[in-house]
Amino acid sequence: MKNPDEIKVWDPLVRLFHWGLVVTFAICYITEEEFMDLHVWSGYAILVLLAVRIIWGFIGTEHARFSDFIYRPSKVWEYTREVLYCRARRYIGHNPAGGAMIVLFFVALLLTTISGIMLYGADEQAGPMATIMSGSGELVEDLLEEVHEFFANFTLLLVFIHVGGVLFESLLHRENLIRAMINGRKKA
Numbered sequence: 243m244k245n246p247d248e249i250k251v252w253d254p255l256v257r258l259f260h261w262g263l264v265v266t267f268a269i270c271y272i273t274e275e276e277f278m279d280l281h282v283w284s285g286y287a288i289l290v291l292l293a294v295r296i297i298w299g300f301i302g303t304e305h306a307r308f309s310d311f312i313y314r315p316s317k318v319w320e321y322t323r324e325v326l327y328c329r330a331r332r333y334i335g336h337n338p339a340g341g342a343m344i345v346l347f348f349v350a351l352l353l354t355t356i357s358g359i360m361l362y363g364a365d366e367q368a369g370p371m372a373t374i375m376s377g378s379g380e381l382v383e384d385l386l387e388e389v390h391e392f393f394a395n396f397t398l399l400l401v402f403i404h405v406g407g408v409l410f411e412s413l414l415h416r417e418n419l420i421r422a423m424i425n426g427r428k429k430a
């Protein structure tokens with residue numbers, strides 16, 4: 243039963259993107275050489291999810307749009323300080339700190355997946371960059387491996403901060419943000 247006091251905030255594409263990203267990132271992180279095919283295909287899936295979400299950020303529903311949640315750095319900083327003092331106001335869509343986190347996620351995930359595809363081409367002569375990357379030498383391979391690993395771990399660090407922030411905000415405003423990302427609805 244729908245609660246009449248609630249409004250629709252996250253459209254189905256945003257929710258599918260989010261939980262799809264959670265699953266594919268988890269698969270990528272726990273699989274490596276042992277399950278290379280699964281690792282690679284989950285990485286491609288992340289790239290497709292990102293591409294669709296970036297397009298949706300321009301043409302999607304109100305709170306899915308970048309214009310709804312990208313704020314200038316001074317606003318992000320001001321909001322983060324307000325959160326630390328437990329006096330941040332509630333936002334229906336993403337708050338300024340959440341918006342900045344989304345940008346960081348997108349950049350980190352793009353750098354992780356792109357370096358992964360380059361490494362796969364150089365190391366295994368496979369994937370869409372096999373022709374360009376094959377024969378690129380050990381130095382390039384080592385560098386790509388470092389970059390790929392660094393951004394994968396950086397993304398994991400962002401996930402911890404993100405989940406911590408979600409739980410903190412849920413307590414601060416006494417609303418279940420995780421439930422909202424599942425059913426798309428929030429108290430009006």
Ligand code: HEM
Binds near residue numbers: 397
């Ligand atoms: C089980 C762990 C996770 C939980 C409980 C969780 C929860 C949430 C919630 C509640 C939101 C909405 C925040 C708001 O109200 O503004 C959100 C947004 C978001 N989360 Fe997570 N998250 C999790 C894992 C992840 C992971 C692993 C990633 C990336 C690898 C991620 C990336 C994002 C992104 C990009 C958004 C913005 C969604 C959009 O607007 O399209 N999350 N998350």
